[in-house]
Amino acid sequence: xxxxxxxxxxxxxxxxxxxxxxxxxxxxxxxxxxxxxxxxxxxxxxxxxxxxxxxxxxxxxxxxxxxxxxxxxxxxxxxxxxxxxxxxxxxxxxxxxxxxxxxxxxxxxxxxxxxxxxxxxxxxxxxxxxxxxxxxxxxxxxxxxxxxxxxxxxxxxxxxxxxxxxxxxxxxxxxxxxxxxxxxxxxxxxxxxxxxxxxxxxxxxxxxxxxxxxxxxxxxxxxxxxxxxxxxxxxxxxxxxxxxxxxxxxxxxxxxxxxxxxxxxxxxxxxxxxxxxxxxxxxxxxxxxxxxxxxxxxxxxxxxxxxxxxxxxxxxxxxxxxxxxxxxxxxxxxxxxxxxxxxxxxxxxxxxxxxxxxxxxxxxxxxxxxxxxxxxxxxxxxxxxxxxxxxxxxxxxxxxxxxxxxxxxxxxxxxxxxxxxxxxxxxxxxxxxxxxxxxxxxxxxxxxxxxxxxxxxxxxxxxxxxxxxxxxxxxxxxxxxxxxxxxxxxxxxxxxxxxxxxxxxxxxxxxxxxxxxxxxxxxxxxxxxxxxxxxxxxxxxxxxxxxxxxxxxxxxxxxxxxxxxxxxxxxxxxxxxxxxxxxxxxxxxxxxxxxxxxxxxxxxxxxxxxxxxxxxxxxxxxxxxxxxxxxxxxxxxxxxxxxxxxxxxxxxxxxxxxxxxxxxxxxxxxxxxxxxxxxxxxxxxxxxxxxxxxxxxxxxxxxxxxxxx
Ligand SMILES: [Zn+2]
Ligand SMILES: [Zn+2]
Numbered sequence: 284x285x286x287x288x289x290x291x292x293x294x295x296x297x298x299x300x301x302x303x304x305x306x307x308x309x310x311x312x313x314x315x316x317x318x319x320x321x322x323x324x325x326x327x328x329x330x331x332x333x334x335x336x337x338x339x340x341x342x343x344x345x346x347x348x349x350x351x352x353x354x355x356x357x358x359x360x361x362x363x364x365x366x367x368x369x370x371x372x373x374x375x376x377x378x379x380x381x382x383x384x385x386x387x388x389x390x391x392x393x394x395x396x397x398x399x400x401x402x403x404x405x406x407x408x409x410x411x412x413x414x415x416x417x418x419x420x421x422x423x424x425x426x427x428x429x430x431x432x433x434x435x436x437x438x439x440x441x442x443x444x445x446x447x448x449x450x451x452x453x454x455x456x457x458x459x460x461x462x463x464x465x466x467x468x469x470x471x472x473x474x475x476x477x478x479x480x481x482x483x484x485x486x487x488x489x490x491x492x493x494x495x496x497x498x499x500x501x502x503x504x505x506x507x508x509x510x511x512x513x514x515x516x517x518x519x520x521x522x523x524x525x526x527x528x529x530x531x532x533x534x535x536x537x538x539x540x541x542x543x544x545x546x547x548x549x550x551x552x553x554x555x556x557x558x559x560x561x562x563x564x565x566x567x568x569x570x571x572x573x574x575x576x577x578x579x580x581x582x583x584x585x586x587x588x589x590x591x592x593x594x595x596x597x598x599x600x601x602x603x604x605x606x607x608x609x610x611x612x613x614x615x616x617x618x619x620x621x622x623x624x625x626x627x628x629x630x631x632x633x634x635x636x637x638x639x640x641x642x643x644x645x646x647x648x649x650x651x652x653x654x655x656x657x658x659x660x661x662x663x664x665x666x667x668x669x670x671x672x673x674x675x676x677x678x679x680x681x682x683x684x685x686x687x688x689x690x691x692x693x694x695x696x697x698x699x700x701x702x703x704x705x706x707x708x709x710x711x712x713x714x715x716x717x718x719x720x721x722x723x724x725x726x727x728x729x730x731x732x733x734x735x736x737x738x739x740x741x742x743x744x745x746x747x748x749x750x751x752x753x754x755x756x757x758x759x760x761x762x763x764x765x766x767x768x769x770x771x772x773x774x775x776x777x778x779x780x781x782x783x784x785x786x787x788x789x790x791x792x793x794x795x796x797x798x799x800x801x802x803x804x805x806x807x808x809x810x811x812x813x814x815x816x817x818x819x820x821x822x823x824x825x826x827x828x829x830x831x832x833x834x835x836x837x838x839x840x841x842x843x844x845x846x847x848x849x850x851x852x853x854x855x856x857x858x859x860x861x862x863x864x865x866x867x868x869x870x871x872x873x874x875x876x877x878x879x880x881x882x883x884x885x886x887x888x889x890x891x892x893x894x895x896x897x898x899x900x901x902x903x904x905x906x907x908x909x910x911x912x913x914x915x916x917x918x919x920x921x922x923x924x925x926x927x928x929x930x931x932x933x934x935x936x937x938x939x940x941x942x943x944x945x946x947x948x949x950x951x952x953x954x955x956x957x958x959x960x961x962x963x964x965x966x967x968x969x970x971x972x973x974x975x976x977x978x979x980x981x982x983x984x985x986x987x988x989x990x991x992x
Contacts, residue, residue: 288346291316292337293324294381298973300964302381303333304342306351316352319361321388323354323395332393334361334384354395357402359528365544368578372542375957377964377985378567386566387542391520405521423464432461435609439469439587450585451576453556453601456611457620457867458591458834459798463494465611466552466587467501474505474532479549483535484571486558488513489772490795491535494554498533510536510543538563538571541578549584551575555795556588556597557827559990568986591834591869592827595880596887598873621805621836621846623865625856626652641752648740648748653806653850657786660848661756665803666779667786668835669745672809674762674790675699676744677737680712682727684734693717695937702743705764717939745808746788753786761789794832805836806850814858817934818991819885826860826872833864886988890956893989894946894963896930898981901937904944905930907981912946914966915959924955934991941982947992960985 289307305324307316320335330353342349361384369387373380391397428436435454456462470481483498485491488511495509508522508531525531527544534543538561553561553572561571572588579586588597588606601608626633633652635642641654649657649669660667679697680689689698691714698712698719706713706720713720726733737744746760759778766772772792778784779799787793794805813825829851836847853861863872881888894911896904908930915921926949933943948963950956967976967983975982 287340289316290339290342290346290349291320291322291335291352292339293322293333293352294336294379294384295324295326295331295333296382296385297331298379298382300379300968302336304344304349306346306349307338308351312352312355314355317360319363319366321356321358321361321392322352323356324352325350330395332356332385332388332395333381336366336380354398356392356395356398358392358524361527361544362546364548364578364582365542367581368542368574371577371581372567372569372574376567376569376987377960383567387539389520389523390516392523401520404517405524423461423468425468428464428468429461431456431611432465435465435611436468438607438609439465440472447583448585449580449583450607451579451600451605452585452587452607452609453593453597454587454589454609454611455593455598455601455869456591457869458831460591460611462589462591462611463497463554466554466589467498469587470533470550470552471501473550474502476549478529478547480526480529480532480534480545480547481549482540482543482545482551482575483533484541484551484553484561484575485535485537486555486560487795488537489766489776489792490554491537492773493776493798495535498535502533505532506530507533507535508543510534510540512537512539538569541571541575548578548582551579551584551586553586553588556590557592557594559824562990568984568989570988570990573988592830593873595823595873595876598870599877599887620867621833621849623833623861623867624652624656624848624850625861625865626650626850626852627854627856628852629854647752648745649752649806649808650852653852654752656804656848656850657753657806660804661753661785663803666782666784666799666801667804667806668793668799668802668832669749669786669788669806670791670794670808670832671740671742671745671788672790672813673699673739673741674743674764675701675705675713675715675741676710677741678739679737680723680735681738682730682732682734683736684732685727685730687727687729691717691719693719693937693940694935696935699741700737701764705743705768716935719939742788742790749786749788756785757783758786758788759784761787761793763790763792766792791828791832794828794835799835802836802847804848804850805832806852807832808852810851810861811853811855814853814855814860819880819883820990820992822860823876826864829860829864830869884951889949889951890953891989891992892948892956892960893986893992894948895933895943895984895986896945896981897941897943897983898979899942901932901942901944903979904942904981905932907976907979907983908944908946911963911967915963918962920959920962924952925950925959960987 290304291307292302293305294302309315316335316338318335322333323330324333369384373383454462473479473481485494491511508526510522526534529546534540553575556572563569576586600606628650633650635647635651657667677700680700689712691698694714694716696716698714701711701713703710710723711720712723742760742762746758750758761775766775779787813821833849836849859875896907898904912927915927921927928947930944930946933945936942964985970977
């Protein structure tokens with residue numbers, strides 16, 4: 284043993300609060316260690332990929348007993364800015380540093396056996412780069428911006444001299460007001476600097492191909508790295524490498540891209556910043572938007588948050604002057620706003636009566652008022668989008684004789700019926716929570732009755748109903764089932780763009796981000812099911828979705844065109860969500876929601892966390908949380924400042940055979956909550972292996988800033 288051994292501390296992807304010491308053999312590994320090196324180490328009986336977080340000459344353990352680092356990845360060390368971000372995320376989200384950092388490394392770089400071959404692979408990837416077809420119409424240069432867009436860009440550029448300074452900017456403008464053209468022109472000015480890198484975050488994979496083409500059109504000479512879960516492992520590995528080595532100048536991706544290494548990061552854009560998809564729902568449950576803001580602040584760079592319907596948090600920050608506030612009030616290309624129509628489904632006038640022209644044999648899934656509007660839209664040779672937020676044929680199958688219902692054997696939910704051809708050759712009952720699928724029974728499993736009926740409706744049933752009512756129309760269904768089956772969502776969207784479709788039936792998925800040119804009518808059939816929910820954010824989310832959906836109508840270029848029509852079927856037309864929508868009053872709705880939240884002391888006027896518990900029985904999970912709460916009380920943690928509610932079953936209590944409960948903790952003070960969560964984590968870890976209790980076998984997790992309660 285050398286007199287001055289080199290000891291490195293390594294974190295690995297395990298729910299372990301500490302790092303582990305290893306010896307570093309500089310001769311064998313070819314160089315001295317650096318903080319941020321990716322390595323392979325022996326761990327337990329196998330091997331693990333780890334990251335060096337500390338380098339020293341001593342260890343609290345016996346040096347002789349330490350194992351050695353086996354291999355060093357051919358990668359630059361993680362840069363200090365990213366390590367700061369990861370440290371913050373680990374602390375804030377109460378997740379071990381290792382399990383926060385390691386997941387950002389693409390699979391390709393996690394197989395140490397491949398490390399030697401990677402340089403070769405990178406070479407071939409360079410050569411095989413296919414040319415993206417660049418859409419010229421996506422390109423709107425600075426000169427082509429409308430006056431409102433020009434003003435917005437001027438404001439963004441005006442503070443340009445404030446270099447090396449954190450700026451958070453909200454760019455708020457109606458759907459179709461041309462926010463993308465504004466921020467792309469802004470990024471262009473930043474990318475004048477040859478070495479600069481920019482990060483562009485989008486909420487969903489489906490939105491990336493379209494934006495990718497637009498970005499390419501703006502920056503044909505800049506290397507772009509696209510990072511999301513839909514990109515192949517190899518491509519992702521290459522893109523990540525090009526970002527971390529500074530070769531890629533534009534990094535475009537979904538939430539996971541927020542944690543990409545970028546040594547020359549100069550600006551961040553978060554598009555559709557209000558979208559709940561930015562919240563990670565497993566592993567470290569971070570908000571990519573919030574981490575991006577922290578990162579911009581830490582690295583002293585500007586961040587632009589773009590939305591038609593900002594989240595309440597962001598909107599309040601802009602209103603109070605904490606964020607810069609830029610508004611785009613004109614719709615680009617002169618298109619006007621769609622007219623909103625609320626169809627009161629309780630009003631018999633809106634419904635078919637027997638004998639009406641066009642009435643269906645059974646009760647129609649579509650109101651008479653809407654049916655007439657669709658017929659008119661068809662006659663005008665325009666497209667209709669009909670939205671219902673449930674895929675499948677019907678949400679449940681029931682027996683008319685004994686009231687049997689198609690429940691999932693593993694979950695506390697019903698299985699959804701999917702028609703033959705949707706999820707395999709035969710029609711199946713599928714659970715949307717655990718994925719279990721089984722053939723639709725011919726007879727009731729309880730009483731043998733053959734008369735099984737579907738209750739409610741999903742996209743497939745609606746598609747059938749529409750084909751019945753308008754046999755001459757070309758109907759296309761767009762949901763995750765149909766996009767998985769065919770050539771993917773992009774191919775379906777293309778069908779709409781090309782005008783090969785008259786009526787589109789689909790989930791919310793159709794409404795996001797796509798600039799269709801010939802939509803005359805948009806209808807939402809199940810808004811009510813999302814209006815009343817235990818979750819206090821339900822109304823805010825529904826409002827944002829409806830605004831987005833409305834934005835799909837009437838985007839066609841000519842200014843003589845009316846803005847299109849949006850129809851919402853509801854039993855509660857008087858509800859504030861619909862009333863503010865009727866007036867296109869986004870700020871009014873947000874102000875109203877803010878005052879409601881303030882009165883009820885709900886976020887953003889307080890801070891929340893959930894302690895999740897999951898085990899074989901609900902009783903045990905609840906008991907586990909009750910015991911935790913009792914310990915919190917005995918330690919004097921429950922004060923006026925910190926409130927713990929009673930443990931409750933989760934909205935979907937049983938999933939895949941596990942029963943789940945949660946404990947909500949709330950404080951008006953961010954720091955108080957942080958300290959409490961750290962104490963809770965410590966407390967629970969005392970009796971746990973990883974995050975599983977040794978005594979009760981309950982699996983637990985702390986979640987900061989949950990977005991659904
Ligand atoms: Zn039965
Ligand atoms: Zn299930």
